[in-house]
Amino acid sequence: HSDMRQTMGCAAVAALSLLVSGHALAAADASHGEEVYQSCQDCHSLDTNDLGPRHRGVVGRKAGALTDYSYSPALRNSGLTWTEETLDKWLTDPQKLVPGSKMFFHLDAAKDRADVIEYLKEQAR
Numbered sequence: 001h002s003d004m005r006q007t008m009g010c011a012a013v014a015a016l017s018l019l020v021s022g023h024a025l026a027a028a029d030a031s032h033g034e035e036v037y038q039s040c041q042d043c044h045s046l047d048t049n050d051l052g053p054r055h056r057g058v059v060g061r062k063a064g065a066l067t068d069y070s071y072s073p074a075l076r077n078s079g080l081t082w083t084e085e086t087l088d089k090w091l092t093d094p095q096k097l098v099p100g101s102k103m104f105f106h107l108d109a110a111k112d113r114a115d116v117i118e119y120l121k122e123q124a125r
Contacts, residue, residue, distance in 0.1 A: 033119030036112045043105070046123055052103065058082050059121050063098075074100030087117050 043051040053069040060083070064076035078098045080086050086097070091113045094103040107113045 028114040028118030030115065030118040030122045032112075033115030033117070036107070036116050037119055040105070040116070043103075055120055055123070057124055059084070059087070059117070059124060072098075072100060072102045074098050075102070084117050084121075087120070088113050091116065 040052075040055075044053070044055055046056040047054055049066070049069045053066050053071070060081065063078050063080035063082060063086075064071040075098050078101075080098070082090075088110075089097045090103075091107045093106055094101050107116065
């Protein structure tokens with residue numbers, strides 16, 4: 001019986017951790033990401049450099065790689081490539097990921113970050 005209780009206890013802990021971290025298991029929602037992305041449009045757009053660089057094709061691109069945008073030396077020399085993981089860290093706290101970068105805006109909600117990243121992935125072309 002102790003083996004059964006231990007198995008059930010592990011299952012309960014696993015179920016609880018799924019509920020707590022459910023955002024990581026839910027499929028990212030690009031349509032919600034598009035809505036959240038509107039808050040980025042004070043500085044960015046998909047196809048035009050503005051205060052920030054354009055975003056179309058950002059997933060998979062080397063950070064600081066656009067030749068027609070003036071990046072901070074910190075970002076240009078960061079050696080990062082924009083993956084889902086690095087974009088999530090960037091959107092969580094750009095200054096922590098790349099101290100000295102120009103961007104200070106961040107998205108607090110993990111779900112919002114995942115959805116924006118999904119939207120950007122869908123807007124690759």
